[in-house]
Amino acid sequence: MPDAEIAEFIRRAGYGEFLPDTVVSFPGRNQNVAGTTTGGADVFAKRIRGTGQVRAGLRRAVRFERLAAEQPLKHLRWPAPLAGDPHRGIHVTRWLKNCHTAAEEVADGAFGPEPARELGCALGELHSMSAPAELLPRESLPLPNHRILSALSVSQYVESSAGLIALWRIIQRDSAMAEAVRRLREDESSAAAVPIHADLRLDQVLVDRGELLLCDWEEFRRGDAARDVGAVVGEFLFRSVVGIADEEFPPADGEADGTPDPARAHEEIMTRGVGRLGAALPTLTAFADGYRSVRTAPDPGLAVRAVAFAGWHLFDRVLAAAAFRSDLSPVHRAAAGVGRTALVTPAAFVAVLGLEAV
Incomplete structure (x- = not known):
């Protein structure tokens, strides 16, 4: 199961609770967890470890999403962003569960x-x-x-x-x-x-x-x-x-x-x-x-x-x-x-x- 802070963030973002039998964890230097929520959303949550790196890294990710959304793109795609908090180091996107x-x-x-x-x-x-x-x-x-x-x-x-x-x-x-x-x-x-x-x-x-x-x-x-x-x-x-x-x-x-x-x-x-x-x-x-x-x-x-x-x-x-x-x-x-x-x-x-x- 995701840690309490990620679970709380997902809940406060309006997506509900993780359904326990759908939760998947992924290896990596950060905490990566995905699952389906009681609100019916498939979410992928990343919690970046560190302090200064947390804020800088998530600011860059959010900056990309905002800049790219304004471009007339035909080929470049990325997972749809759902929510994020640079101060807590949490970033949530749509989970591509069959990818x-x-x-x-x-x-x-x-x-x-x-x-x-x-x-x-x-x-x-x-x-x-x-x-x-x-x-x-x-x-x-x-x-x-x-x-x-x-x-x-x-x-x-x-x-x-x-x-x-x-x-x-x-x-x-x-x-x-x-x-x-x-x-x-x-x-x-x-x-x-x-x-x-x-x-x-x-x-x-x-x-x-x-x-x-x-x-x-x-x-x-x-x-x-x-x-x-x-x-x-x-x-x-x-x-x-x-x-x-x-x-x-x-x-x-x-x-x-x-x-x-x-x-x-x-x-x-x-x-x-x-x-x-x-x-x-x-x-x-x-x-x-x-x-x-x-x-x-x-x-x-x-x-x-x-x-x-x-x-x-x-x-x-x-x-x-x-x-x-x-x-x-x-x-x-x-x-x-x-x-x-x-x-x-x-x-x-x-x-x-x-x-x-x-």
Whole structure:
């Protein structure tokens, strides 16, 4: 059941009590709960943890809903807002009880060129929205940060898992990667500023009876469109590599205990990852075509910056995974290697990732 404060808020908003046998909780850093109420409403309630972050995040989400409602949009959709209180950190939207995520569709092989093109159109509309600078300021985001690629504070080191320390050991010796991140932040700061989601992942794209809806707008702001475009591409890159973990690696002759040699395993992972990425190329190309069919404003260097952000997205995902591991798996090492390559030489991979139209 939801906590008492959420239940009280839903009741005072006029939707009644949650029906106990309909309540569903969802994992995440915030409290996420949904259910049908005695008033007949299907509601999804999010309670954002923290104090200052609560107010800032919900203000951004509400700001998006208000600005977007004033736009003549054809592709961009989001769950209908019902109620909210930034001071208490509670935000309520309509619960799409039979929906699933784009991440689930990608995993099932069901997210092909058609929905990818629609996602590109939706992002193109978002990045083309008109919003006065005084209502939607340009705000910098903390990551990527080249400084953490060269040194950790004592508290960061103490709080890191063994898997995370193994990753830090690899990347903190890599001056080329640190320079690439520094250069990306410089390019981002000089790029055109447009309305962006700023924290986009495929599990934040809901699919409801064939319609795509983008959720979780707590980081909404004015910024570089390449962050959003790169995040989508980075999701496909990450899944192209990490999905290999579910595949079998038959040992070669002479390998002890049936365990593949680490060097051979890495080579096999990369080979299979290239194959998976090749299979995803039509989907990525459709995404880019959809994006440019809607957003026609020039944005020099967008594709190159998007590839670099895609590379950072892989590192961000590997960092999150390593935080809960006692080691760094071969698959995550491969993902980190792909991310590094995209960060350091992004221009070389624009065509490989289907972003020529961008």
